[in-house]
Amino acid sequence: MKILLFVIFLLISVCKFAFSEEQQISDEQEIIAMGDIEYGEYLGSECAACHHQSGASEGIPSIHGMDAEVFVTLMLAYRSKLMENPVMQMIAGRLNNEQIGSLALYFSKLEPPK
């Protein structure tokens, strides 16, 4: 689990580095600002088919209470296929920035797993 978290941290760092000054639209804060929490709740119902509130020690993690910026970074990484997993690449691949921001807002407000 520690290794997994470290890999995610590394990927996030790489992703942040990968987005150049010209790609300001991909800035996490800007994307979160585009979000609508009600829309995020609707879109998030798709995530709930797999992401259990309590999460798992391996496999599919809980995304309840996830920091909004981390959420956006991860989704951008899946969208650009920097992170592997065909299901997540497919899910993120059809989300625009407003939708990612909406999901980030919604999940960040939920109670994290105990």
Add this chain to the structure above:
Amino acid sequence: MSKISRRLFNTGLAAASVGTLAFPSISLGALPRVVVIGGGAGGATAARYIAKDSNGGVHVTLVEASKRYYTCFFSNIYLGGFRNYGSIGHNYYGLAVNQGVNVVHEWAVSVDPAARMVKLGSGNTIPYDKLVVSPGIDLKYDSINGYSAGVQDKMPHAWKSGTQVQLLRNQVMNMKQGGTFVMVPPPNPYRCPPGPYERVSMIAHQFKQSNPTGKIVILDPKPKFSKQGLFEAGWQKHYPGMIEWISSDTHGGLKNINASTMEFETDLDTFKADAACVVPAQKAGAIAMAAGVNDGDWCPIVPASMQSKADENIYVLGDASVAKSMPKSGFSANSQAKVAANHIRGALTGSKVFDARYSNTCWSLIAPDDDVKVGASYVAGAEAIDVESKFISQADDSSETRAANYQESIDWYNGITADMFS
């Protein structure tokens, strides 16, 4: 009434009425009423989301005959000996107690669309403003000569989970050493496209341990099947020489089954089985026909909402619907239910209605830690639900990826069942 007190009010009602009352005798005032028929992946999800997201603003009744629901998905995993039967069973207390859904354990026998009324087996009626029909499938026993409900215990279909799956597992475990198991998959369209082939994989896995000289013959009414390349490669790798898939092009069609001699007659040959699984053709569950929302065997829907094309107050979810490119799967039904729930709440309470978006993923276990998956996202076209993007496991996936897929499928099972029942 405040949201909270209204919620408690409904919760109390629901808890009191689980399995006992057809509908509450206390006046419900002006609350809009939704009735959901069928407590599977489509119906349970729809009931849960409408109740949860309306915060007590909609009175939701779920009509489901079974008090305990055994999922069809993962029933093959049970067949392979990877889970016990109890682990695929779920009850409706979460929906009643946590979400305030009025759960009624009865059969819905007819629908009067003009009066907007559902009639139950007890003779009681339940009025609705919006009706969700999510009955799953019925089997067309007469689609195969010689097969019938009368012989289904001798040659289980086991395609609606429940005791049929337990029966099939017993027959697999007790098949004579070196005997032949015959699998007859259904013709298209049917519930769970990769299901028959995952089932064969799981039976082969069991035979490898308890009956290593046992054989499996698949008499397919189709010339090809879902994830075919992945399954065939997996069978070759894990069960060499054990499984023979015979396409309809080769056997020329299944002419007759003799249940007493366990013989399967085709143009090519007559096959004698020591145990068998026969899955006939399928159609929408009977209540969909009774509601008049079918066109032939299945129910056409409006792609943007899952409303029936025959009646705007009736929504049809899951296997019973004509969702075109979306497969008939629990994942699909769960996805469709959320679109319908959002649409229904909008119609009844004025809440915001968002664009329909659908997705599906099907995992199939071939052998321990060798799991493959296929999935797609979909959009509502004018006439049909259309594929937006899709993926499938690759033949050269690493063993780590295949093992991770299996772990992912277990997590998905926990996720979707919580999404249906909690």
